[in-house]
Amino acid sequence: MMFRMMRLVSMLKNAGSRRLALVGLAALVALWAGPGLAAPDIRAGQALARVHCAECHAIGRSGRSTRPAATPFRLIPQRYPVEALEEAFGEGITGSHKGMPDFAFSPRQVDDLLGYIKSLGRRR
Numbered sequence: 875m876m877f878r879m880m881r882l883v884s885m886l887k888n889a890g891s892r893r894l895a896l897v898g899l900a901a902l903v904a905l906w907a908g909p910g911l912a913a914p915d916i917r918a919g920q921a922l923a924r925v926h927c928a929e930c931h932a933i934g935r936s937g938r939s940t941r942p943a944a945t946p947f948r949l950i951p952q953r954y955p956v957e958a959l960e961e962a963f964g965e966g967i968t969g970s971h972k973g974m975p976d977f978a979f980s981p982r983q984v985d986d987l988l989g990y991i992k993s994l995g996r997r998r
């Protein structure tokens with residue numbers, strides 16, 4: 875990834891014409907936004923959590939869950955690697971999650987959501 879970025883950047887530098895630079899830039903943006911390569915959008919993840927999870931879980935850096943059984947999100951990164959949830963969310967958590975609606979998130983949304991939960995485990 876880094877290597878590809880560097881190559882693109884040097885391509886941009888060497889490109890004599892503006893037009894080429896623009897094409898390079900568009901490629902860079904496409905690379906950046908492409909699936910799997912993009913960094914999770916923490917804010918989008920937070921928004922998803924607000925809409926879909928906050929009803930039961932404490933989703934912030936403090937506060938209690940409305941449902942005592944629902945783990946506050948900030949504790950999740952302390953308990954296990956957040957990546958462990960990826961599959962569950964991609965497939966939509968069912969059954970294991972009592973009283974919880976079924977979710978079917980896109981890979982992008984899963985990334986964002988998990989990115990957000992992960993960010994709660996980091997010190998600010």
Ligand code: HEC
Nearest residue numbers: 926927929930931941943944945970971972973974975977
């Ligand atoms: C209607 C209530 C409700 C909603 C909405 C809800 N949950 Fe839960 N969730 C629970 C309850 C209750 C538990 C604990 C009981 C269980 O594991 O079955 C739980 C457990 C979990 C766990 C396991 C925690 C642990 O300690 O391992 C995860 C992860 C989780 N929820 C994520 C989410 C995410 C992400 C969302 C939003 C996309 C969400 N939940 C929405 C009620 C809910």
